[in-house]
Amino acid sequence: MKEFRQAKWHMPTIFEIGAGDRSGCELPKLDSVLRQAIGDPSTFLPKDLMRTSPPNLPETSEVEVLRHFTKLSQMAFGVDEGFYPLGSCTMKYNPKINEALANLDEVNWIHPYQDESTVQGALELMYKLSCWLIEITGMHSFSLQPSAGAHGEFAGTLIMRAYHKHNSHLESKDEVLIPDLAHGTNPASAAMAGFKVIIIPSGIDGCIDIEALKNIVSKRTAGLMLTNPNTLGIFEKEIVEISKILHEEGALLYYDGANFNGIMGKVRPGDMGFDIVHLNLHKTFSTPHGGGGPGSGPVGVVEELDKFLPIPLIQYDGEKYYLDYNRTYSIGKIRGFYGNFDILVRAFSYILTMGAEGLENAAEIAVLNANYLSKRLANIKGFELPYDNERPRKHECVISCSKMKRETGVQAKNVAKRLIDFGIHPPTMYFPLIIDEALMIEPTETETIEELEGLVDMFAEISKEAYSTPNVLLEAPHNSSFSQMDEVKASHPRTLCLSWRMHQRMKHEKKD
Numbered sequence: 001m002k003e004f005r006q007a008k009w010h011m012p013t014i015f016e017i018g019a020g021d022r023s024g025c026e027l028p029k030l031d032s033v034l035r036q037a038i039g040d041p042s043t044f045l046p047k048d049l050m051r052t053s054p055p056n057l058p059e060t061s062e063v064e065v066l067r068h069f070t071k072l073s074q075m076a077f078g079v080d081e082g083f084y085p086l087g088s089c090t091m092k093y094n095p096k097i098n099e100a101l102a103n104l105d106e107v108n109w110i111h112p113y114q115d116e117s118t119v120q121g122a123l124e125l126m127y128k129l130s131c132w133l134i135e136i137t138g139m140h141s142f143s144l145q146p147s148a149g150a151h152g153e154f155a156g157t158l159i160m161r162a163y164h165k166h167n168s169h170l171e172s173k174d175e176v177l178i179p180d181l182a183h184g185t186n187p188a189s190a191a192m193a194g195f196k197v198i199i200i201p202s203g204i205d206g207c208i209d210i211e212a213l214k215n216i217v218s219k220r221t222a223g224l225m226l227t228n229p230n231t232l233g234i235f236e237k238e239i240v241e242i243s244k245i246l247h248e249e250g251a252l253l254y255y256d257g258a259n260f261n262g263i264m265g266k267v268r269p270g271d272m273g274f275d276i277v278h279l280n281l282h283k284t285f286s287t288p289h290g291g292g293g294p295g296s297g298p299v300g301v302v303e304e305l306d307k308f309l310p311i312p313l314i315q316y317d318g319e320k321y322y323l324d325y326n327r328t329y330s331i332g333k334i335r336g337f338y339g340n341f342d343i344l345v346r347a348f349s350y351i352l353t354m355g356a357e358g359l360e361n362a363a364e365i366a367v368l369n370a371n372y373l374s375k376r377l378a379n380i381k382g383f384e385l386p387y388d389n390e391r392p393r394k395h396e397c398v399i400s401c402s403k404m405k406r407e408t409g410v411q412a413k414n415v416a417k418r419l420i421d422f423g424i425h426p427p428t429m430y431f432p433l434i435i436d437e438a439l440m441i442e443p444t445e446t447e448t449i450e451e452l453e454g455l456v457d458m459f460a461e462i463s464k465e466a467y468s469t470p471n472v473l474l475e476a477p478h479n480s481s482f483s484q485m486d487e488v489k490a491s492h493p494r495t496l497c498l499s500w501r502m503h504q505r506m507k508h509e510k511k512d
């Protein structure tokens, strides 16, 4: 087992270090020639934009800033540091060539207010990326604007709404169907777009129960949101039948592309019968994840829905690329400018460097790795692979610790926290909700056989501990920067402190 011990620094915030008048850089004085040319800024700047006192910025030297953030990074964990099998999130390695491209001056210094004629290269890159996504998914057109998968879902369900409104059955079509193992963002997006959410149960094979679906689908059904492979890692093999059932009622089929890594290059949502698709570029196409952004969740549609896509759409007239705002039926604008451009550059770089064969190969290895792990882990005492354990998985597998909990009191969260001690990011826990004590594990194609075997050894060690010294697990993690958190307090909005302003306000409230 690898020795792992995370750094622990007791650190003040960046605002609490440094001293007045200390600075990491020297800004040039306002040039006297320029001052003469433009005049005194205080005479022409709008009064409400002028500050009466300098902004309250940290005053630190360069080395103070560097050490501060280096220490913080040592207390975090990333995919560049170790195995990160967070199921459904596809935390695969982000190749550094993507960074090199995204850090070119032409990308870094571009401004969204530049005239179209001066940003033809950027528009061409986005146009070509859309064309590749169209080819990869079998859709007709794509908007690159959404900043996350959930944002793509919201745009997609608004498109669903606009389509039914356009066809004058919005009043009667007010329900969106969602399987019981869907990600929470699916019902949230449908509800935000104004639909009622109806849950469809899964059958004993871990797929949608077709008979239940037939009973639930009605004239009121506006659409079905589905991820395929689903969140158990199982491919919904009846997808063509599902699409037929929905389409016969005039409903649309929405594809949640979060799990696309297991099928890319093999099968296309368009060919399965989906009408609307979102892809999470920060998952499948190896761009960095962010907490709610800066990700990218492009949304694609079939030809009939093209007119509803958000504006502007990037078009090519044979000579130049341009932003098309002239779209009467569009759901409108869903974010500032044209999407997270530097993330799009990284995805472009990934697809370009991988090529069609490379993408297909990546999906094959991702599936091989997930199946290898599912078989090895399900054979360890205390762990099981629920729902048709003979059936191959795609991108991920969900292991249940239910037996271990019954026999030793050790729960999925204890296993996850003990993995931190071995230098592994915990898998996704307690999702999907239909599996008791779930650990959802997605190795991705970028992990080696040695890394996978290492994880198997850790699970074997954890199993031994659970049946001999469970307290080691119940008190884990022992080797990380922070040990067990108060989980209720950590997620309570009144105690969660997310910014310096909140910190100051909370300090104030405490004093009062």
Ligand SMILES: Cc1ncc(COP(=O)(O)O)c(C=O)c1O
Binding pocket: 087, 088, 089, 148, 149, 150, 151, 182, 183, 185, 186, 227, 231, 256, 258, 259, 280, 295, 297
């Ligand atoms: C199945 C599924 N759908 C949707 C999402 C939402 O995607 P995002 O995190 O990009 O908003 C996730 C996130 O992990 C997911 O796993």
